[in-house]
Amino acid sequence: MKRILTALLLLAAVLVAAHPAQAGTGPGRLQIRGADISSLAKSEALGGLYRDSRGRTGDALRIMSQAGLNYIRLKVWVNPADGYNTKTQVLAVARRAKALGLRLLVDFHYSDTWADPGKQFKPAAWEAMPFDQLRQAVYDHTYDVLDALRRQGTTADMVQVGNEINGGLLWPDGSNSSWAGTAALLGAGYDAVKRVSSATKVVLHLANGGDNGLYRWWFDNAAAQGIRYDVIGLSYYPFWHGTLEAFQANLNDVAARYGKPVVVVETAYPFTTGDDDNWPNIITSAEPYPGYPATPQGQSALLARVADIVRAVPNGRGLGLFTWEATWTGVRGNGWDPADPASGNGWENQALFDFGDRALPALSVLGRG
Template sequence: MKRLFAALTGVVVGLTLAAPAHAHPRPDPLSIRGADVSSLAKSEAYGGVYRDRDGRRGDALRILEKAGLNYIRLKVWVNPADGYNDKAHVLAVARRAKAAGLKLLVDFHYSDSWADPGKQNKPAAWAALPYEQLKRAVYDHTRDVLNGLRRQGTTADMVQIGNELNGGLLWPDGRYDNWPSMAGLLNAGYDAVKSVSARTRVVLHLANGGDNGLYRWWFDNAAANGIRYDVIGLSYYPYWHGTFEAFQANLNDLAVRYGKPMILAETAYPFTTQDKDGWENIILAAEPYPGYPATPEGQTAFLRKVTEIMRAVPNNLGLGVFYWEATWTGVPGNGWDPADPASGNGWENQALFDFTNRPLPAMREFGQGR
């Protein structure tokens, strides 16, 4: 009996000791764990505050960094009506970000307001420029902003030449039906980036991250027209851009077809259906994507899922994720339209800070593996 008991005990002990080998370790974090915080400077100017998990007021950038983020994204407009998202504000936020240990992605829209698949309007100051002068304006503007960052010791780590370029940029000169002209404009931006810092990586960014046909058409044409870039950027919002499966299939195909590293340049998900600022939210559904309710838990699960998808990209070409407008909380005056001070924010239910200005659980997903 003693021998039998010893044998059984040995089995139990062996199983106990072996268990950790079968446990699921936390995955390594993505190399880029970022958030777009373009609205932050205006939010703070209009009284927006940010708090840590214990309710203590703090710097939003340091709260994000403590949660595990290591990058921010800032958009640049040429001459915005409200004076925000211009060179001066980008430089100011960049100083704070670098001091907090965060890297920097600069997103050039080449417009005075939003540039996206539905509109790529020239800045007013460039509207009448002939094509060659328009190319020079792209180069000079890009170099000016990036040189300003370099001179203050906050060199950009990545740069987007254009934003959501499905149909090109600076219409009509750089529209999708004139690829040689589009190529000249994009390459002018590329050259400007490299003239300031050869190490800064250049991103070309499209929306509709689940649409493989779009990406093949676009990047095949980019190759045929000699468009230069280092990284492919995608926007993927599941309530607009298709299923997780379509997004993953597109990423996997792009990795094999082009061999370029990729970032999820924009994504987000609601944590509530409630409204804070009286301006109707853009996403109202209680379950915008099947199985992912508009709750803190649903937002967390969503971010975990897209992170897993990026981590699974072949050949480790999935660099990371940027959460769009993580700090765009409901602050009167900090609306979406730079030309309309009365406009509100339809995005505060998708921020990474809740309606009490504290971090949501989803923010901690960026720290997994640290």
């Protein structure tokens, strides 16, 4: 009997070593178990509802907190057409979140609309500014939002200076075709963050989380320019950004190469191929990543795998992950285009609440972290 038990234990050890991500053998719970909920304020204003796993209607923030999430992420636009994702909503949602013990990541887009690798458009009010004035505008805007949070007792715990800045920010001035401009604008944001709170961590965020060549090129240049930051942030969408193995290799490499902790500030996966708002979904495949169907179980398994990969980053440098956009359900009027209330969002099949507004199993999976 003893020999059989020993053999079984050895077999279990071999299986765990061969499949560490699936086995969930990382060292402890993730520090960050988060969700981007930038859409929540507008959803609620338009009548959006959220229910827990038992179907009881409640506050989405409380439902997420009770499931084990401990962090939220909120984006900030400068002067968006619909008046949402501004300081006003950030302050209101942050107050609610902090009252529940949740921590806060603020994501500055430095735009009136979406900023990502394909577009980093200046806010209209900043369009004609000479460079020195533009740099001051970055500082002033960053300071204004963060200081307002501090004064209401909800200081940001982490701050992104820019969103998916693969090609820089505030084009053309901050394009990294001229790294000096990129460095100066990022430096202005960093200085504003630290002036409000030296304890707040500054995140620099790129997309394409499986592209190690991109990350080495970008952060090597950042080092050469003396760009300051505390944490490397990544977007990783498995249907766009390479294999899970490439993602894992990149995470491990950049954490070691730059000596910084890493956090996945955006990831997601569909729980269905269905549609709930008569607007085409962005991801429609029945199996967007091999082995992980677009079902509630597939969503849970894929996000758990991403969490395990982050947890396994050597030396405890894998902080955690945020799903994007957890509360962006199919609420009429809460669409992709802030200038067009008739637009849908194309993402409701990747939220953490189903088409009946009920919390999906992935919410509890992430909460267990």
